[in-house]
Amino acid sequence: MAAENIKHAFFCAVITLIIAYPILGLNLIPSGAVVSLEGADGSTIAAIIAAAVVVFLFQLFRDSIMARLGFLSRVNPLSGREPMPQHKRARLESWLLTGIIVLALFWPFFVSRGSVDLATLVLIYIMLALGLNVVVGLAGLLDLGYVAFYAVGAYTFALLSQYTGISFWMSLPIGACLAALFGLVLGFPVLRLRGDYLAIVTLGFGEIIRILLNNWTHLTGGPNGIGGIPEPTLFGMEFGRRIKEEGNTSFHETFGIAYASEHKVIFLYLIALVLAVITALVIRRFMRMPVGRAWEALREDEIAARSLGLSRTAVKLSAFTIGAFFAGFAGTVFASKQGFISPESFVFLESAIILAIVVLGGMGSQIGVILAAIAVTILPELAREFSDYRMLVFGAAMVLMMVWRPQGLLPMRRIHIELKDQG
């Protein structure tokens, strides 16, 4: 046992050295046209060796260290408590949520412009993650090209406003419906595939859309993207200093207040908030409707579901289409927020991040997914000083989650259905 531990610990330490030395201990120094390779200074080397020693010691005494950690749960007074009865918890949850939403409504008026902007982005990611949660978390269809529907929504608004001058509000349903249509059309041929195969096809679809946007230069502007996308208006009131379109009035003049650039940002934030809340509520209802149960049933056991008369195609398509619909929603808001979009915004990494949010939050759990969306979007911003290690931290967090909480931050809880006694 002990000998095996030493062998294992030694192996881990060597691996640490092999991985860490080339990454941290060697520097590429450009001098003129040539690049030369130089070793790092003594302190870095010392740090690498120290890290290897730490890994060695940890692996050597891993069993006893982990056993110590087992006591932690006894220290926690909240562990091992009886869960609250469902009706009480539901009431508490709904009060809490209402409180948070009310807070979120007033919050932007007291904070900096940058925070509100970031919060808008968070809300967009919440919409995306909630939509993908339907596809991946509930229906169990691994979709790696979700960003394609996001792109469809964004480009629909951008192109419509460029070519026909349509407004944000008109474009919102059109973008969402077009994204849903794409979901339907894509879903039809591919949904007979399962698991890995489906993942590969959707991955391919995501790339096709991006490459199409990149190369269809005369329509989409290619890599140059589309700029000058209008901001949303409030009953025909614009938020810019000067009115861009005939017939509109400006917000600050109508209300007789001084022009402030924050108005626009706050307005966008509020739109995103309302849409995110609508998304959450609608999907929440879907989950409790027959269609939501059908999604889950098909995920749990496809053969049993079919034997009970559920049509595989119809159920999967509905999940795919509804997921795509909300991605289109988010895309339209994103285009309006940025004012400029290009295929750069819709790369595979985006799909991966949204998927990571869903997995991190707990598949199928709405509150978990919302929390994860907030964490994944805000943490990198807060940790700007460590930006070099951002991806490292992200990866480490994912690995730790897999080890300690594979079910996600807040795994989905089943709602209990009361069966009334009628004697």
Place this chain on the structure above:
Amino acid sequence: MLEVKNLSMRFGGLLAVDQVSVDVQEHEIVSIIGPNGAGKTTVFNCISGFYKPTGGQILFEGKEIQGKPDYRISRMGMVRTFQHVRLFGNMTVVENLLVAQHRHVNTNLLAGLLKTPDYRAREKRSLDRARYWLNRVGLLDMANREAGNLAYGQQRRLEIARCMVTEPKLLMLDEPAAGLNPAETRELDQLIVSLKEDYHVSVLLIEHDMSLVMGISDRINVISQGRPLASGKPEEIRQNDDVIKAYLGEA
């Protein structure tokens, strides 16, 4: 009601089912028995639409159904259970029963979002039906447990209840007694008879447990190595030399 004529199913070079005929009349329990690997489950899979038979004809209430998609066949009123219990393990017991009533509820998305009166009424009716059947199979106390956590015998009963809430005309049970102890088998026995007597459901049964088959079947079909061996009333089957040979081996 159900008529299977000369059904054949070939997997590549293997003829799994060869010219098998079965028929089920209304208000009848018919069994298919045979040694392991005789092709009983394959017959079931053909009837319920999971396989497309390579030959023969399947008529349900006079309509040809061979090759139709499985969910269509189930909607016509023919549902089945599986040899290995197939529940929606992470969903609760009630939810399992609600999923099964997909056909009876209002699946219109808008109706559900707006909670129209029709939607509520149908939702309530399906909850009532779920409650009734849970009570009937003695699982009412377990209603909000996750189905995967039930004991094996309870899972078996839940699977039958899940079929019954769809209000089928023909219930197809694939080895319902597999893995049950004698007491549970007796209960199941009574349940199946009651389904026929009280709910006017015809039953097509695959079973190994001879005592169960002989006790409740109106007619029995024996197949061996994919071919029909004998058919008739339980007493006839018991005395049939071919059947005895197939089961016990030749002396």
